[in-house]
Amino acid sequence: MTRPYVLLSAAVSLDGYLDDTGPERLLLSGPADFDRVDEVRASVDAILIGAGTIRADNPRLLVNSPERRAARVAAGKPEYPLKVTVSASGGLDPDARFWHTGGEKVVYTTDAGAERLSRTGIAADVVPLGPALGWRPLLEHLHDVRGVRRLMVEGGGTVHTQLLQQQLADELQLVLAPLFVGDSKAPRLFGPGTYQGGRLRLVETRAIEDVVLMRYEPTAPGTGQETSPADRHWLRLACELAVRCPPSSTAFSVGAVVVDADGTELARGYSREAGDPVVHAEEAALAKIDPADPRLAGATVYSSLEPCARRSSRPRPCARLILDAGVRRVVTAWREPDTFVEGADGAGLLVDQGAEVVVLPEFEARAKEPNRHLLG
Template sequence: MPHPYVLLSAAVSLDGYLDDTGPDRLLLSGPADFDRVDEVRASVDAILIGAGTIRADNPRLLVNSEARRAARVAAGKPPYPLKVTVSGSGDLDPSANFWHTGGEKLVCTTDKGAERARSLGLAADVVSLGPELDWHRLLEHLHEERGVDRLMVEGGGRVHTQLLQQGLADELQLVLAPLFVGTPDAPRLFGPGSYQAGRLRLVESRRIEDVVLMRYEPTAPGTGLHPSPADRHWLSLACELATRCPPSQTAFSVGAVVVAADGTELARGHSREVGDPVVHAEEAALAKIDPADPRLATATVYTSLEPCTRRASRPFPCARLILDAGVRRVVTAWREPDTFVAGADGTGLLTGAGVDVVVLGEYEGRAKAPNRHLL
């Protein structure tokens, strides 16, 4: 099921700490960056923090700018985003600022934690995610039941770590402050464990007074049938490539990208590229890769349209080319209609051969856009 866009936001010292061990909160950035955070808060549907952050920092999580609140209302939104906290135990302080400021509040917890949280008389909805905390279920609930399309996560480090390790973060906004903490017992941003492979993509870097904002996106594809945030990026690129195709009345415009498991782009292609009137996108991309490249076995092919199973212009359809290349995972936006081939079922051919096929239907509109004249 679809998830919201998950944006992780944090400020850290040069040695990676979120705070020191003193009684007061360590301010890592200044007024200009606080205003930037306020702007980001105003742009999202919900803000999430862990229960530990409520206990440690007692935050309000408000949109402080009156103009930004007014803009939200003018757009048909509440003045403040939904505030969400996550607690396995349900052990929450009813006097915390979190409950007494801003708009609606939501507690996501376990079956046992829900009993505890409901007994506190909190001014919040309480939702149980089952016997254990389940981030997938939490994100599905926010999207399907609460209408959350964009979620800002402000901590703490344990929450950020879990979302990154489970491949659920679409973006990391990290502010680096010019100071050291140096205290081993102070809270760090990220904990130990297994993270997704590959380097993150630097989207933006910006100086804000004496701190630096860095925005990163993950690049590593998902595994199996579980889509990752990077899957959305690469499929979006495939849809963009489809718009570069020379127009045709007899063939679809399709884009394709082949990506290694560590997030390295191996090749890209689009229909009818370099003057070939019959080349398909997946065919064009795979032709640029050495067939002996060992990375193909764990690569993902992203294609804006389901790979074809029959064609008159070449000996082998794209689904067969993918199988012959040894690729075991395909992500697509759109199942092939009967416009040119009745009963096309590239997904069936691929899955029957053991390939994992993920369809991200939220990209169907973009994939269809350059093909409207054919539909």
């Protein structure tokens, strides 16, 4: 699926609550962090909140800084990001501030919810997704129809939970406030259920007045043809490794990473690594792993170029090395052209032997960059 980069943003108490049960919203951070959030809002194409957040907080959801709004306009963007909400029932107050401030708004709802909203005259584009809501069609519509490439999600807890559990969040920006709520009836950030395996990757920590910002990325690969945000991270890394290859006029520059199902990197490699003029990226990476390592059976190989199916410099091509290692999932950026091997089809060999091959074409240009002298 094609979808925006999804950034989850939230502030929580030390005991994991988004708010208390008092009549006023609990402010978990201060002016400096509010300004940081404003900066992030100004950087995205759309901001999404759930219907429950509109009902509970009645937010305006604006970019408050005039300078940031002016910079958006100067860059050819709307003054405000698109404001998005989701409601299965369509039970939204048309007088809420969300609809009457900022720029364009869109509501994703069900067929029944759209019928209900049509009677309210709500000031928004109403998009029905069928008899039930689904995050994947919603994100595809935002990407393909509304042109959203970066989406900031500001809540509430149910929305954050669902996006993480469905492996649709690329980044989590979590602010930890130095206080306790201690009320079991108060809303929590994350609910029970099944999340990705393994640990998230800590990208950044930053003290902002008395709160701490922590930025995390998922690490666990997808399964089968279902991609996860981590697939994009690991393929991006493979493309970066390709840039490190010694130049060659007779072979492509390729990077590869082998990752366990829980998101643990097992090995990485790149073409012509360590001065070997004929070593391939996947070969270099797999050579660093014990062939008896049981994690290989559930691992994913990320390669910036489709693994080779035929080669003259080694007895086994990379597609065969991957299969012999027990790996049954490969993610790549582009298919091998006929530059050196006519009719190359490493993906076909892998699929014929029961492996899954996922191609992420949005990385094709990046993977081709270190090979442009070979492609004409």
